[in-house]
Amino acid sequence: MNLSPDNIIYWQLGFFKLNATIVYTWGLMLVLVLGSKTITRKLTTELQRSRWQNLLEIIVTGINQQIEEVGLKNPRKYLGFLGSLFLFVAMASLFTIVPGYEPPTGSLSTTAALAMCVFVAVPMFGIEEAGIGRYLKAYTQPTIIMLPFNIISEVSRTLALAVRLFGNMMSGTLILAILLTITPFIFPIIMSALGLLTGMVQAYIFSILATVYIAAATRAREPAAEADTTDRKDNNHVN
Amino acid sequence: MDSMTLIAIISILTAGLTISIGSIGPAFGEARAVATALTALAQQPDASATITRTLFVGLAMIESVAIYCFVVSMILIFANPFWNSAIAQASGQ
Numbered sequence: 359m360n361l362s363p364d365n366i367i368y369w370q371l372g373f374f375k376l377n378a379t380i381v382y383t384w385g386l387m388l389v390l391v392l393g394s395k396t397i398t399r400k401l402t403t404e405l406q407r408s409r410w411q412n413l414l415e416i417i418v419t420g421i422n423q424q425i426e427e428v429g430l431k432n433p434r435k436y437l438g439f440l441g442s443l444f445l446f447v448a449m450a451s452l453f454t455i456v457p458g459y460e461p462p463t464g465s466l467s468t469t470a471a472l473a474m475c476v477f478v479a480v481p482m483f484g485i486e487e488a489g490i491g492r493y494l495k496a497y498t499q500p501t502i503i504m505l506p507f508n509i510i511s512e513v514s515r516t517l518a519l520a521v522r523l524f525g526n527m528m529s530g531t532l533i534l535a536i537l538l539t540i541t542p543f544i545f546p547i548i549m550s551a552l553g554l555l556t557g558m559v560q561a562y563i564f565s566i567l568a569t570v571y572i573a574a575a576t577r578a579r580e581p582a583a584e585a586d587t588t589d590r591k592d593n594n595h596v597n
Numbered sequence: 598m599d600s601m602t603l604i605a606i607i608s609i610l611t612a613g614l615t616i617s618i619g620s621i622g623p624a625f626g627e628a629r630a631v632a633t634a635l636t637a638l639a640q641q642p643d644a645s646a647t648i649t650r651t652l653f654v655g656l657a658m659i660e661s662v663a664i665y666c667f668v669v670s671m672i673l674i675f676a677n678p679f680w681n682s683a684i685a686q687a688s689g690q
Contacts, residue, residue: 361675427646518661525664532671563657566650 362528363460364467383462386449417445424566429573436572439479443472444565451527451557454550461557464527466520473520476568477512484575493575519567526560601683608680612673619666626659 360366363378370376397410421441425433450463462468484493497508530553537546598606634652638645 361671424650427650518658521668522657522661522664525661525668528671529664529667559653560657563654566654567657570654 361532362465363462364465366460378460379462379465379468382450382460383468386446386453386462390445390449417441421565425569428566428569429577430569436483436569439475440565440569440572443475443568444561447472447523447561447564448558451554451561454530454553454557460531461527463523464531466524469520469524469527472523472564473516476519476571477516479568480512480571480575483572487576496575515567515571519564523560523564526556530556601680601687604677604679604683608673608677612670615666615673616670619670620663623659623663626662627656630655630659 363382366378368376368378368381394414397408397414400408401411418437418441421444422433422437425436425440430436447463450461450468453459454461463472481493484496488496498505499508530549533549534546534553537549630652634648637648641648
């Protein structure tokens with residue numbers, strides 16, 4: 359019973375191991391890149407467009423709208439990073455329909471890598487938008503005593519991103535594997551559908567959390583004139 | 598009893614206790630979150646997009662605590678370092 363696709367090794371040359379995680383990640387990359395290339399080969403703005411182009415437009419404008427709703431002023435700039443995060447994790451979970459497929463996000467290596475990407479991207483976008491001085495000053499924001507706690511919270515939320523995605527994906531595949539040995543007929547199909555649902559939700563959660571972290575880092579540090587999502591000083595306390 | 602048996606007993610016991618006690622808190626938290634979100638939706642239906650999105654983000658954060666407990670219990674059962682080293686010692690003798 360292997361806990362992650364890291365343990366399925368297809369080929370080995372000394373130190374370098376070609377395990378199932380790498381192979382399925384390459385397969386996903388191939389599908390995503392080739393699919394986008396073929397769909398966007400004949401882009402048109404006519405009323406009659408291919409349904410695949412329609413699908414891609416729905417996805418792109420949907421992600422754009424979500425980024426804007428969270429409070430990032432120029433969503434196009436972040437669309438590449440956040441859209442890729444969402445699409446990769448969503449596709450990785452969607453392909454569990456294909457038999458014999460192990461989602462690469464079910465391995466802690468992949469989710470840790472994705473979380474490290476977010477960890478690096480947040481200061482990068484923050485410094486690009488707000489400048490180094492203002493970005494670093496935000497760490498001492500309520501008082502200077504909060505500086506170690508802010509740093510710890512940065513690290514711990516990255517860890518939480520990785521473990522959350524890993525735990526959800528791994529538990530889905532593990533439950534399926536266990537059920538297949540106990541009641542192999544109808545119940546695994548239901549659990550597989552549930553796994554698909556949680557995979558999509560986790561993809562959305564991952565990208566929305568990355569968006570919220572980037573928005574918190576790039577937001578102007580004045581207390582007034584804020585975006586609508588996080589109300590630290592709202593004057594209508596509903597409780 | 599020898600150390601291998603002791604390690605096995607305590608690992609299995611702890612794995613079961615971890616996941617069972619660890620999912621009580623998040624379950625209560627998620628129930629309260631959804632109840633409050635439903636109240637808010639009933640009071641202001643036109644803010645439903647924001648409320649729904651915030652609800653899902655909040656549920657994911659609450660759920661992560663249960664996921665941590667699950668990961669710990671899985672490690673205890675399947676990737677237990679003490680069990681592996683005890684097996685290595687026993688087979689090495």
